[in-house]
Amino acid sequence: MAAERSGGGDPARTLALLWRTPPEPKAVGRKPKVSVDQIVAAAIAVADREGLGAMSMARVAQELSVGTMSLYTHVPGKAELIDLMADTVLQERDLTPDGTWRERIKHYADRTRAVYQAHPWMRDVSMVRPPLGPGLMDGQEFVLAALADSGLEPRQVTIAHVAVEGFVHGAAASEVDDRQLEVVTGESGDSWWGSRQLFWDDYFDVERYPTMTSLWNAGAYDIEGTLADSVRKSFDYGLEKLLDGIEGGMR
Amino acid sequence: MAAERSGGGDPARTLALLWRTPPEPKAVGRKPKVSVDQIVAAAIAVADREGLGAMSMARVAQELSVGTMSLYTHVPGKAELIDLMADTVLQERDLTPDGTWRERIKHYADRTRAVYQAHPWMRDVSMVRPPLGPGLMDGQEFVLAALADSGLEPRQVTIAHVAVEGFVHGAAASEVDDRQLEVVTGESGDSWWGSRQLFWDDYFDVERYPTMTSLWNAGAYDIEGTLADSVRKSFDYGLEKLLDGIEGGMR
DNA sequence: TATTGTTTCCGTATGGCCTACGGAAATGGG
DNA sequence: CCCATTTCCGTAGGCCATACGGAAACAATA
Numbered sequence: 001m002a003a004e005r006s007g008g009g010d011p012a013r014t015l016a017l018l019w020r021t022p023p024e025p026k027a028v029g030r031k032p033k034v035s036v037d038q039i040v041a042a043a044i045a046v047a048d049r050e051g052l053g054a055m056s057m058a059r060v061a062q063e064l065s066v067g068t069m070s071l072y073t074h075v076p077g078k079a080e081l082i083d084l085m086a087d088t089v090l091q092e093r094d095l096t097p098d099g100t101w102r103e104r105i106k107h108y109a110d111r112t113r114a115v116y117q118a119h120p121w122m123r124d125v126s127m128v129r130p131p132l133g134p135g136l137m138d139g140q141e142f143v144l145a146a147l148a149d150s151g152l153e154p155r156q157v158t159i160a161h162v163a164v165e166g167f168v169h170g171a172a173a174s175e176v177d178d179r180q181l182e183v184v185t186g187e188s189g190d191s192w193w194g195s196r197q198l199f200w201d202d203y204f205d206v207e208r209y210p211t212m213t214s215l216w217n218a219g220a221y222d223i224e225g226t227l228a229d230s231v232r233k234s235f236d237y238g239l240e241k242l243l244d245g246i247e248g249g250m251r
Numbered sequence: 252m253a254a255e256r257s258g259g260g261d262p263a264r265t266l267a268l269l270w271r272t273p274p275e276p277k278a279v280g281r282k283p284k285v286s287v288d289q290i291v292a293a294a295i296a297v298a299d300r301e302g303l304g305a306m307s308m309a310r311v312a313q314e315l316s317v318g319t320m321s322l323y324t325h326v327p328g329k330a331e332l333i334d335l336m337a338d339t340v341l342q343e344r345d346l347t348p349d350g351t352w353r354e355r356i357k358h359y360a361d362r363t364r365a366v367y368q369a370h371p372w373m374r375d376v377s378m379v380r381p382p383l384g385p386g387l388m389d390g391q392e393f394v395l396a397a398l399a400d401s402g403l404e405p406r407q408v409t410i411a412h413v414a415v416e417g418f419v420h421g422a423a424a425s426e427v428d429d430r431q432l433e434v435v436t437g438e439s440g441d442s443w444w445g446s447r448q449l450f451w452d453d454y455f456d457v458e459r460y461p462t463m464t465s466l467w468n469a470g471a472y473d474i475e476g477t478l479a480d481s482v483r484k485s486f487d488y489g490l491e492k493l494l495d496g497i498e499g500g501m502r
Numbered sequence: 503t504a505t506t507g508t509t510t511c512c513g514t515a516t517g518g519c520c521t522a523c524g525g526a527a528a529t530g531g532g
Numbered sequence: 533c534c535c536a537t538t539t540c541c542g543t544a545g546g547c548c549a550t551a552c553g554g555a556a557a558c559a560a561t562a
Contacts (some may be wrong), residue, residue, distance in 0.1 A: 011449055019454050029509025030557040056548065067512035069550080074510095078549065126374075129428060132450045137460065145462040154471035162482070163489030170421035177380060198262055199383045203270050209388065211396040220405035231413070238414030241496025248495055280538025281528040307519065318541035320521080325539095329520070 009076045017080065018087055018133030034064050036074050040084045044119065047085065052121035057081075083131035089119045090135030095142045102243055104146040108139065109168045109239055116172035123176045127169040140165070150247065160246050167242055171235035175228070260327045268331065269338055269384030285315050287325050291335045295370065298336065303372035308332075334382035340370045341386030346393045353494055355397040359390065360419045360490055367423035374424040378416075391416070401498065411497050418493055422486035426479070 017036060042063040047055045057078055061068040075081050093111040097104060116122045130136045143164060147157045206213050215221065223230045266272075268287060293314040298306040308329055312319040326332045344362040348355060367373045381387045394415060398408045457464050466472065474481045 012453075015449055015454060026509065028507070028559050030511075032510065057550080058548080061512095069512050069514095069552095070510075072550070073512095123377075126428065132447065132454075141460045141462055144466060148462050148466065154466050154469035157466060158471045159485045159488050160492075162485035163492065166421050166425055166486070166489065167418060167493075170417050174417055177377070196383065198266055202263075203266060203383075209392045211392055211399050215395060215399065215405050215408060218405035220409045234410045234413035235417070237410050238417065238493065241411075241414065241500055242489065242493050243496070244499055245492025245495035248499065249492060277538065279530060279536070281540070283539065308521080309519080312541095320523095320541050320543095321539075323521070324541095 014080050044085050047121040052124045086125045087131045087133030087135040101146040101149040112168050113172040116176045120176045123173040265331050295336050298372040303375045337376045338382045338384030338386040340366050352397040352400040363419050364423040367427045371427045374427045378420040
């Protein structure tokens with residue numbers, strides 16, 4: 001599966017949907033059976049339960065007891081629907097601007113990770129050219145405000161912003177991958193790592209990979225706790241170090 | 252499009268393919284018209300030219316003047332083929348272990364980015380649970396060796412490794428997104444940012460986004476050079492800062 | 503009430519995709 | 533020449549998005 005992205009559809013239409021431009025109450029004509037919000041909610045529900053791969057237009061329509069083609073009256077197509085889904089769940093972050101700038105960015109990272117945990121399919125949505133809706137924009141404002149408070153020059157703020165945003169979304173996406181695979185294949189994430197065993201047994205070459213070998217012998221891979229904890233720890237560390245670096249760059 | 256990943260197919264079979272376990276030369280039977288390598292090469296060629304979305308089994312077979320179903324004799328399925336493609340292009344990195352540990356990681360990042368630039372469809376391949384082939388493993392050994400030389404404790408090396416690897420692949424994927432969108436939609440990447448204009452014109456709210464407004468007024472968004480240069484600069488900065496942080500964490 | 507204009511609903515059809523199945527074709531050894 | 537073995541691949545089934553066009557519902561109007 002390749003990363004989902006909004007197609008080349010009319011950007012004006014997509015933006016109007018993202019910002020829920022007043023539905024222009026029609027005084028005439030047949031009453032709608034479903035609303036955009038219902039469609040988005042149903043799509044999110046399906047994706048939450050069965051993964052983005054199962055989120056077909058037919059499946060969403062079924063969820064709403066509506067004909068498949070009815071959806072196209074309210075939404076231009078599947079790509080735009082995914083944009084709407086992503087922006088909607090990003091709005092769940094509910095960011096509160098308390099503490100130091102570092103604490104606020106940590107808060108942002110945690111809230112974003114929570115979104116990915118609650119909606120694992122976010123892993124499959126490209127966040128590089130994200131939907132320009134309120135969910136995304138509010139998050140960007142939050143991070144920019146925190147970085148601006150750090151004392152960085154304006155130009156540096158924008159550069160640091162890209163680095164932080166990329167890291168946070170990447171981290172959140174990685175963290176979720178275990179769970180996601182579990183949903184799709186019915187196999188536990190950790191058991192995938194179990195199948196890694198096969199590699200170590202049959203293909204690992206001590207001569208070719210001396211560093212891995214010595215790290216292994218040094219016990220560096222004896223993880224305590226679950227794999228998920230371990231991955232999370234790595235990314236907390238990574239964020240801390242990134243922020244350390246950004247902070248140090250100010251001097 | 253959701254991120255492509257190898258299915259739940261037999262891991263042993265996939266590993267054997269990734270490491271090209273001796274094809275067990277058959278003395279009997281019909282001669283193969285195509286080899287695994289040819290299939291992988293054709294698939295890469297198609298994806299390079301037309302994107303991963305265009306890389307269908309039928310399209311690859313056509314490229315080789317072979318029936319679609321013939322491919323399944325050599326490759327278990329599409330998911331496994333994508334794994335093979337990814338590991339193959341990662342082998343192009345040709346990593347040379349020169350310089351300080353920081354220089355080597357920078358080198359690794361650059362080579363990895365080059366792979367993404369040459370094969371933009373890599374953006375659509377999940378690198379969180381990557382194919383355990385030589386291309387990937389050699390890269391991991393390289394990064395681990397560099398980090399081990401930095402003076403970090405073994406346990407710290409493995410954690411830093413995850414952070415670096417995540418950052419590099421995330422950065423490379425982001426950088427490539429402009430180009431990728433161009434291929435898929437026939438629209439220039441920068442013109443997508445042009446359509447961003449619509450957002451600023453019709454939906455941007457100065458009250459809601461004060462930091463963005465003041466950054467804008469401070470000229471922080473007056474980028475020189477192309478967008479691609481600008482994105483690249485951001486990630487060079489991010490990597491530097493991450494490495495600064497990792498280095499600082501040793502004290 | 504009947505008509506008309508407007509809007510939504512949705513059945514059908516097209517063209518794409520992956521891949522299971524099973525038979526046809528090729529090949530080299532006996 | 534036969535035949536076991538291997539590869540090739542046509543057919544078909546089951547998904548998918550969505551273009552098209554007509555049916556259905558509704559409000560205002562006649």
